[in-house]
Amino acid sequence: MLKKPHYIVVILVVLAVVILFKLPGQTVGRFKLAISGLFLPLFGLAGSTHEASLQARGVFVSRRQLVDEVEELKRQNDQLQFRLQQERETEFENERLRAALGWARKGPWQTRLARIIARDPANWWRAAQIDLGRRDGMKPNLPVVTGAGLVGKISSVGETRSQVVLLGDPNLRVAAEILLGRTNIETGVIMSTSTGPQENNMVDLGYLSGGSAIAPGQSVETWGGGVFPSGIPIGRIVDVQTTDYGLSKEARVQLWASMNALEEVWVILQ
Amino acid sequence: MNWLHVSFILAAAYLAVFAEASLNIPRNWIGAQVDLLPGLMVYTALTNNIIVIGILALSAGLSFDALSANPLGVSVLPLFGIGFAIDRARELLWRDSVFAQFILGGAASAVQPLATLFLMLNLGGAPLLGWRSLWQWFAMAAGGAVATPVLFAFFDRIHQTFDYQPAAESSFRPDREIKRGRL
Numbered sequence: 001m002l003k004k005p006h007y008i009v010v011i012l013v014v015l016a017v018v019i020l021f022k023l024p025g026q027t028v029g030r031f032k033l034a035i036s037g038l039f040l041p042l043f044g045l046a047g048s049t050h051e052a053s054l055q056a057r058g059v060f061v062s063r064r065q066l067v068d069e070v071e072e073l074k075r076q077n078d079q080l081q082f083r084l085q086q087e088r089e090t091e092f093e094n095e096r097l098r099a100a101l102g103w104a105r106k107g108p109w110q111t112r113l114a115r116i117i118a119r120d121p122a123n124w125w126r127a128a129q130i131d132l133g134r135r136d137g138m139k140p141n142l143p144v145v146t147g148a149g150l151v152g153k154i155s156s157v158g159e160t161r162s163q164v165v166l167l168g169d170p171n172l173r174v175a176a177e178i179l180l181g182r183t184n185i186e187t188g189v190i191m192s193t194s195t196g197p198q199e200n201n202m203v204d205l206g207y208l209s210g211g212s213a214i215a216p217g218q219s220v221e222t223w224g225g226g227v228f229p230s231g232i233p234i235g236r237i238v239d240v241q242t243t244d245y246g247l248s249k250e251a252r253v254q255l256w257a258s259m260n261a262l263e264e265v266w267v268i269l270q
Numbered sequence: 271m272n273w274l275h276v277s278f279i280l281a282a283a284y285l286a287v288f289a290e291a292s293l294n295i296p297r298n299w300i301g302a303q304v305d306l307l308p309g310l311m312v313y314t315a316l317t318n319n320i321i322v323i324g325i326l327a328l329s330a331g332l333s334f335d336a337l338s339a340n341p342l343g344v345s346v347l348p349l350f351g352i353g354f355a356i357d358r359a360r361e362l363l364w365r366d367s368v369f370a371q372f373i374l375g376g377a378a379s380a381v382q383p384l385a386t387l388f389l390m391l392n393l394g395g396a397p398l399l400g401w402r403s404l405w406q407w408f409a410m411a412a413g414g415a416v417a418t419p420v421l422f423a424f425f426d427r428i429h430q431t432f433d434y435q436p437a438a439e440s441s442f443r444p445d446r447e448i449k450r451g452r453l
Contacts, residue, residue, distance in 0.1 A: 013327060
């Protein structure tokens with residue numbers, strides 16, 4: 001037999017949940033941001049601890065190791081300078097050709113570095129929070145990348161932090177292209193993986209035509225036209241299978257960006 | 271109801287949600303994030319009244335959903351349901367046995383994600399599910415089962431440190447008083 005306090009608590013909890021379910025999306029988003037704001041001191045503390053541990057690590061690194069690292073970085077810097085010169089020539093050539101054809105000039109992306117401060121605690125979403133918000137110029141749908149490739153896009157923005165929906169989440173689909181030759185391009189859609197959520201670095205590439213000549217090893221990048229600018233590397237095809245009695249194909253794609261080791265990302269502003 | 275004890279439980283829930291969002295070790299090693307909230311609810315339901323169970327379900331569930339892409343409030347009802355069920359059967363459960371704590375923690379950690387997913391699917395959500403979700407479910411249940419006795423031990427230690435301890439029984443009994451004579 002239930003006592004009076006039991007009835008009251010059950011009614012209050014159920015009522016609170018029903019009200020939350022019935023609230024409009026924007027109000028729920030504001031509630032979420034307000035509640036998650038309670039965790040800001042802890043996220044700040046975790047960030048400071050991380051910085052302090054990095055500084056403390058510097059104390060224990062030997063001088064020999066530092067000298068070796070400087071030498072290695074100088075070598076890499078020389079190689080990159082050389083490659084940059086080559087890239088510059090290609091860029092000038094590209095600009096000349098675009099001007100000759102009357103195509104719009106393609107400028108470099110404006111980016112902003114962000115730190116991942118939290119991952120989605122639930123196992124059935126792929127999302128993360130970054131330490132940049134509205135005051136830093138963040139807006140919904142801005143693409144998020146690492147040096148290796150595409151990571152996801154911003155889904156909601158708070159004053160000081162934003163939520164990023166990562167590749168492989170059921171709520172994120174990306175138009176992608178595979179370069180098969182100089183003029184031959186195959187397009188498809190990057191979706192969450194059907195093999196399950198454990199393979200964080202694997203996604204599916206669907207809606208490919210049955211006659212396409214895609215094969216394992218080929219690179220996949222963003223097609224452009226929507227939220228994402230064209231040409232952001234996504235990953236490489238691991239395997240291909242025929243679906244719908246040969247009418248279409250589906251491929252599994254291994255992402256270039258390592259989703260398990262995300263610490264810092266770049267948000268493309270423009 | 272000891273409000274100091276309640277505030278420790280709420281602080282533990284706050285830290286548990288933060289740890290689940292910021293620690294990636296379980297996610298990277300076993301492919302699933304272990305949820306500590308069902309184990310905490312088992313402890314709360316066996317040691318506190320229904321009001322504290324309701325407060326914990328609301329605060330912990332809302333905090334979890336706020337840091338997640340879950341619809342806000344979807345974790346509250348499963349947590350409250352676990353607490354309510356244990357509260358109703360409290361007289362039948364042996365809370366001091368580590369094995370009982372292990373089983374209760376495992377069962378609660380197994381039921382909580384299933385109930386949350388059931389609610390979410392009925393609300394029209396499309397979470398990431400596949401065959402490997404079974405492994406994640408098992409890992410969450412096993413992790414919760416292991417964590418629950420640890421939570422009990424932790425809170426018992428806090429209880430010993432901060433609460434008044436029952437006075438030790440005196441050995442003095444008036445009916446056995448020895449009356450010494452002169453010899």
